[in-house]
Every structure is written in structure tokens, then in C-alpha cells.
Amino acid sequence: MSPEALRALDVRKVYRGRGSPDVEALRGVSLALRRGERVALLGRNGAGKTTFLRIASTLLIPTSGQIEVFGHDVVSTPEAVRPLIAVVPQEGKPFFHLTPREQVYCYLRARGLPREEAKARTEASLEKMGLDEVADRLSVTLSGGQKQRAMVATVMATEAPLLFLDEPTIGLDPFARRAVWDVLRDLTRKGCTVLLTTHYLDEAEALSERLYIVEEGAILFEGTAEGAKRQIGGTLRVSIENGGNHREQFASFGQSVEEGNALHVITEPGRIHEIMDVALREHLSATVGPVTLEEAFLTIVGRSIDAE
Amino acid sequence: MAFGLRWGGTGVFLATEIRVQFHEWLAIVTGTLTPGALLIFVAILAPELIAVTLIGSLVYSMFLIGQRVLNEAAYIRIDHKLNELYHASPLSPEAYFVGIAGGMLVAYLPPSLFVLAILEILHPLSFVAWLVLAACLLAVWAVSSTIGYVVSTLFKDMKTIWPYSALLTNLFGIVPPVFYPIRFVPTEWRSLVLLLPTSGAAVLVNSVAGLETISGNEAILAAAALAVESVAMFVFGIYWARRMARER
Numbered sequence: 001m002s003p004e005a006l007r008a009l010d011v012r013k014v015y016r017g018r019g020s021p022d023v024e025a026l027r028g029v030s031l032a033l034r035r036g037e038r039v040a041l042l043g044r045n046g047a048g049k050t051t052f053l054r055i056a057s058t059l060l061i062p063t064s065g066q067i068e069v070f071g072h073d074v075v076s077t078p079e080a081v082r083p084l085i086a087v088v089p090q091e092g093k094p095f096f097h098l099t100p101r102e103q104v105y106c107y108l109r110a111r112g113l114p115r116e117e118a119k120a121r122t123e124a125s126l127e128k129m130g131l132d133e134v135a136d137r138l139s140v141t142l143s144g145g146q147k148q149r150a151m152v153a154t155v156m157a158t159e160a161p162l163l164f165l166d167e168p169t170i171g172l173d174p175f176a177r178r179a180v181w182d183v184l185r186d187l188t189r190k191g192c193t194v195l196l197t198t199h200y201l202d203e204a205e206a207l208s209e210r211l212y213i214v215e216e217g218a219i220l221f222e223g224t225a226e227g228a229k230r231q232i233g234g235t236l237r238v239s240i241e242n243g244g245n246h247r248e249q250f251a252s253f254g255q256s257v258e259e260g261n262a263l264h265v266i267t268e269p270g271r272i273h274e275i276m277d278v279a280l281r282e283h284l285s286a287t288v289g290p291v292t293l294e295e296a297f298l299t300i301v302g303r304s305i306d307a308e
Numbered sequence: 309m310a311f312g313l314r315w316g317g318t319g320v321f322l323a324t325e326i327r328v329q330f331h332e333w334l335a336i337v338t339g340t341l342t343p344g345a346l347l348i349f350v351a352i353l354a355p356e357l358i359a360v361t362l363i364g365s366l367v368y369s370m371f372l373i374g375q376r377v378l379n380e381a382a383y384i385r386i387d388h389k390l391n392e393l394y395h396a397s398p399l400s401p402e403a404y405f406v407g408i409a410g411g412m413l414v415a416y417l418p419p420s421l422f423v424l425a426i427l428e429i430l431h432p433l434s435f436v437a438w439l440v441l442a443a444c445l446l447a448v449w450a451v452s453s454t455i456g457y458v459v460s461t462l463f464k465d466m467k468t469i470w471p472y473s474a475l476l477t478n479l480f481g482i483v484p485p486v487f488y489p490i491r492f493v494p495t496e497w498r499s500l501v502l503l504l505p506t507s508g509a510a511v512l513v514n515s516v517a518g519l520e521t522i523s524g525n526e527a528i529l530a531a532a533a534l535a536v537e538s539v540a541m542f543v544f545g546i547y548w549a550r551r552m553a554r555e556r
Contacts, residue, residue, distance in 0.1 A: 054392075054555070057396040058395070058396055059392055059395055059396055059553075059555065060554065060555045060556075061555070061556050079314070079400075082395075082396060082397055083397075083398040085396055086393075086396065086397065087392055087393060087397075088393075089389035089390075090389070091389060092388060092390065092393060093387070093388040093389070093390075094388070095324070095328050095384070095388070095390065096388075097327075097331035097332050098324070098327060098331065102324075102327060106320065106321075106323070106324040106327070107393070107397075109317075109320040110321045110324065110394065110399045111397050111398050111399065112316055112317060112398055151393075158397075164396070
């Protein structure tokens, strides 16, 4: 068996427009996941994350390139890949007229798990996702967050060797998000590999051992969250309110990025005094903090993750 | 594994669909309203045609099951994305298709059993007529389930699908001689309506039940058409399910 859980080589996807221009959703994406890793695809809406995930999970055929899951080609041998994977689709919802308990159990049985094992895993998964109290209520009566948790519980319970999660915590409250993170960490400890897409920077940082930053169908960064922060040339960020008009004055201190009215300067601790002096002279207010993944993203991509 | 087909999990997915439908029991009951209303009209206006209308109700209900496949398959694909959950799993696309179609058949069968009981009271059928009825209903289910499933994959919005569902139901279930005898159809149209799976099935059962007379050639035409259509459509449905499990 292949040592890698997933390997993608130069994957391209062009959606042919019918009466409208073609859309190149992926422009030669190459990446690899080791077994037992948690990896995030981080990017803005429309960056190509979901397209990649759908190709890797045998739901979409690429225009060119190759993806192997545990050594099986997803295009030519999807039957070999499908027992090894499970997917939480973006904006997926459980059967509204099943209870979460029925939903998880029926899915596990459809995947071929024996009755007793399916029952045990159903109970464990519902408990981990905090759904035990609503396990026998029809999903149609659940809140949006509970429905999403039921979807995640369904897929977690499979303990498939490779799990794809497309924006799995969207619409969840902070407690529920952390419950999902805990379950994912638990699964990777058991040997599962996880590839998730997210546009939550805190999620990518807290959960993934490595991340890929995707923009306009291409990978702009590969590494750890710490690596992304280091790459941008400093450990501290100085945010200068209304600093956009003074960009040139701050140019020598390090990389700078404008976001709205603010100018963020990425620099080293030794230069903070000089920057603050310039800011005070110009009557600008400034705050200092550690570089976050948000600044790293902004610098690498050139746009905020929330920018349309 | 014939032709690479994999049926593992079909029964479980079928049972899942039955469970989903039974939680929505009101839809099963309201599904009987159209044939029920027609039965009442016929019982009042032309009681001599009640047996023909009962057989028509059975054929129509079976065709309606296919339209329920259309709505269910579209709903769980467009609104819930559950097709992705299942397609990216060991459950094969053919098992998914047959699971939905079979689940709808079983879930929506009880009202038809009630109609069958009335038919048996008002116009008892011979053993051969029962066999022909069962075969014809199964063939209509195969054709309409495939039509329903295929149409469900062609659109991206539920609202776009609803008119097609109504159109198909009327085109196959109301306009041709399903609820009324074929003798009301002009001679030049008879061959055409015998080629339609719904009217062909209704005419065959009516004929075997002694409710109307058709020629030997017409019986052969209707039976052959129904057999070919049901087998060909079901095979196409499986092919289509496999094709649509992966977008291009």
C-alpha cells in the first residue's frame, strides 16, 4: 500500500461554460498527505478548495492531472477508492425525516458495517458530537448547528482511513466547533487521515498539522501555520489606523499590507520603537501584536480571506 | 458482479428510504387523492366503468411512484447533498438508484393494496389476470422510476423540476387511456397509445380481466413494447446512475 494517503499531481479543472466563459477552477494543484495527518486547504470562497475535494473524493472528474488515494487512481479505479474514504459535503444536510441515530446507523450499514458494530459506533459518534439528547428527534426539528453536527457524526462514525470535510464547522457555535476539532484529533490519533477545507483561520491554525493556502485555483503556500507566519518576514505586526496614506514612510520597516483604513506592517521586535516614533510624529494611532495567520494569509494572497 | 454491477448495501439503502417515507406518512395518504377523486367521479357518473378505473388507478399510482423517485432523488441531491455522502462511499451508484426506486415502491404500495382489495370485491380477477397485472405494474414502475431518476439529475433547482413532474404525470397518466377504456380512442391513435407504458399496461390488464376487447396483434404489440421499454429503461437507469455519480 502507498505510504501516502493522498497524492495529487498537477490537477487541473476547467468548467466549460455554456454560453459563458470557461472557468479554470484548478490550475495545476499538486499536494500530498501522509497517513494520519490533518491537513487544511485554506482559501477564500471560490478559491478551488471544494473542487479539489470533490475530485479527490471521486465525485468530479478532473480536466487533467492525477490523484491517488492510498495508491489507487481516483479517476480509473473509483471503486477501490470509495471504501477508503468518507465525505462531509459542503452545506450537506441529514435526511430530515430520519433521527440522527437512524441517519448515522443507516449510513454505516449501507457502507457494509455489521449491525452490532454500526450500533456501537453510532452511539459513540452521537455522544462525541453532543447529540445524545436529540438522537431520537427527527432531524427536521433540530437547529442548523445540530443538523451539521449530525452530518459530521455520520462521517466520523465511519472511521474511514481518509476523511474529507468540506467546511465542516460552518454554522456551528464555538463549543460545537471545538467538539468537532477534538473528534478529528482523536481520529487522526487512531490513524485516520483528514483533509478539510476551511476559511476559518483559527480552525486551520488550531487543527491542521500542515496547511495549503489556495487562491484562484493554485497553491500559494504549503507548510505549517507557524511557517506561513515566518515566511512573511517578521514576528510582530504593527497596525496603524488610517496608515494607508503613509505607506511609503513605513516601507523600510518591513512588508506592509493595507486592509480597509488600516496599514499592517510586519516587522522584527528591534524596529518597533522606530515605527512608533514615525506613527506618533504623524499623529497616527498604532497597536502592536504578534503576527497572526490572518496577516500571513493577507500577505501571501494579497487579499483578506473575507474579501469577495 | 455481472457487468461490474455491485449491489451491496442496496437493501439497507432501500430500507433507509422506506423509513424516511414512513416518517412522512401524510404524503403517502395524499398520493391517493387524484386516483381516489377520479374513482368517485366514475362511480357516480359511469359506474359501469369502475373496474376499468380501478385498474387505471393501480397503473397511475405505479407511475406516480416514479415521479416520487424524481422528487426524492432531486431533493436529496439538490437540497441535502446526500448523493455526495453516498456516492463517495462503498455503496454503488446502481444500489443508490435501485434503493430510492425500491424504497418508493414499498413505501407507496399500501394505498394500491387497498385499491386492489376493492377491485377484487367488485371484479374478481383470474390467476392469469393477477399475474399480468403484477407484471404490468412492475414494468410501469421500472419505466417511471428510471424516467424520474434521469430527469432528477438534469436540473439544479427544485422549482425547475416540479413542472416536469406534473407534465410527465399528465402525459403518461391522465391523457392516454389509463383511467378510461381504449374504445374511446380513435382507431388511428390506438397503436400509439399501446406503445405508451401506462396505457399499454392498462389496456393489457383490462383485456385479460375481460373488461375490454383488443385484437391479438394489439395485445402482442402492447406486451412487447412494455417488456422492451421496461428492461431497456431500467438498464439505462443503471447506466445513467453510474454516469451521474461523477460530474464531468
